[in-house]
Amino acid sequence: MSDEREPIRVGVLGARGRMGAEVCKAVDAADDLEVVAMIDQGDWLFNASDAGAEVIVDFTTPDVVMDHLHWCIDQGINVVVGTSGFTEQRFERVRSWLQHKPEVGVVIAPNFGVGAVLMMEFAARAARFFESVEIIEQHHPRKLDAPSGTATHTARLVAEARAAAGMAAMPDATKDEIAGARGAEIDGVRVHSVRASGLVAHQEVLFGTAGETLTIRHDSFDRASFMPGVLLAIRSVISRPGLTIGLNPLLGP
Numbered sequence: 011m012s013d014e015r016e017p018i019r020v021g022v023l024g025a026r027g028r029m030g031a032e033v034c035k036a037v038d039a040a041d042d043l044e045v046v047a048m049i050d051q052g053d054w055l056f057n058a059s060d061a062g063a064e065v066i067v068d069f070t071t072p073d074v075v076m077d078h079l080h081w082c083i084d085q086g087i088n089v090v091v092g093t094s095g096f097t098e099q100r101f102e103r104v105r106s107w108l109q110h111k112p113e114v115g116v117v118i119a120p121n122f123g124v125g126a127v128l129m130m131e132f133a134a135r136a137a138r139f140f141e142s143v144e145i146i147e148q149h150h151p152r153k154l155d156a157p158s159g160t161a162t163h164t165a166r167l168v169a170e171a172r173a174a175a176g177m178a179a180m181p182d183a184t185k186d187e188i189a190g191a192r193g194a195e196i197d198g199v200r201v202h203s204v205r206a207s208g209l210v211a212h213q214e215v216l217f218g219t220a221g222e223t224l225t226i227r228h229d230s231f232d233r234a235s236f237m238p239g240v241l242l243a244i245r246s247v248i249s250r251p252g253l254t255i256g257l258n259p260l261l262g263p
């Protein structure tokens with residue numbers, strides 16, 4: 011008798027979208043995974059539970075993702091979420107739903123690109139050495155939200171590292187400003203969003219201190235860059251109950 015398990019049964023929400031379609035292709039191509047439900051706007055969520063999905067992957071929109079998460083947790087189905095728009099309040103709500111279903115695993119990652127995860131990690135590490143830091147994120151013009159989830163997460167990590175090091179506010183003499191010229195402020199860190207045709211997903215974290223700057227940059231030129239992270243999350247979430255935020259805990263040392 012073989013001890014190999016059957017392929018993990020995966021449902022994809024947002025299956026006709028840019029990311030959802032790529033996820034369906036990547037899951038289909040993996041021997042140990044199987045797409046059992048492809049669900050998009052207007053489709054019945056119960057198609058996924060009826061098909062016996064063990065993991066649901068959500069790449070939809072920030073305004074519907076919480077309803078999806080609540081439904082999946084209620085159904086006892088593990089979830090991998092790439093959709094943006096997560097705040098600490100949203101994470102708290104997910105934790106409260108999970109209290110009633112402690113066996114369910116949820117992975118929510120602002121960015122599944124391994125390079126992007128490292129860019130965020132390096133930025134957090136650099137933060138305490140530079141008095142100034144600003145984030146410039148660049149995306150395709152069909153993106154609905156600004157700033158990106160990745161930029162928001164990076165700003166929070168950098169702000170936490172600055173606070174832990176007891177750093178003062180950044181120097182900035184700006185007095186006259188056209189609204190938006192200095193970007194959005196997230197936990198005291200300025201974030202600038204660029205939208206242009208030809209871009210996919212790109213981010214620079216620009217640090218400065220006396221006499222030097224450091225730029226940490228990541229580029230996703232193709233959505234294929236997110237797939238190894240998505241597949242890792244699908245394989246991991248079935249044996250990882252509770253809420254996991256970000257890909258870092260799944261990547262190992």
Ligand SMILES: NC(=O)C1=CN([C@@H]2O[C@H](COP(=O)(O)OP(=O)(O)OC[C@H]3O[C@@H](n4cnc5c(N)ncnc54)[C@H](OP(=O)(O)O)[C@@H]3O)[C@@H](O)[C@H]2O)C=CC1
Pocket residue numbers: 023024025026027028029030049050051052053069070071072074091092093094095119120121122123159236
């Ligand atoms: N974490 C990561 O690594 C990444 C995250 N993202 C995030 O993923 C999300 C999706 O991005 P992207 O694929 O580019 O966007 P798309 O607009 O291409 O795809 C979203 C899809 O979800 C569908 N949809 C909307 N509402 C529902 C619903 N209620 N039920 C099922 N499907 C629904 C949309 O349908 P319709 O078009 O008909 O509305 C669309 O097909 C964004 O939040 C983006 O920021 C993107 C890339 C990487």
Ligand SMILES: O=C(O)C1=N[C@H](C(=O)O)C[C@H](O)C1
Pocket residue numbers: 094120121149153154157158159160161210211212
């Ligand atoms: O919409 C996108 O494309 C992306 N969204 C995510 C985000 O908001 O950070 C991840 C990546 O930047 C691509």
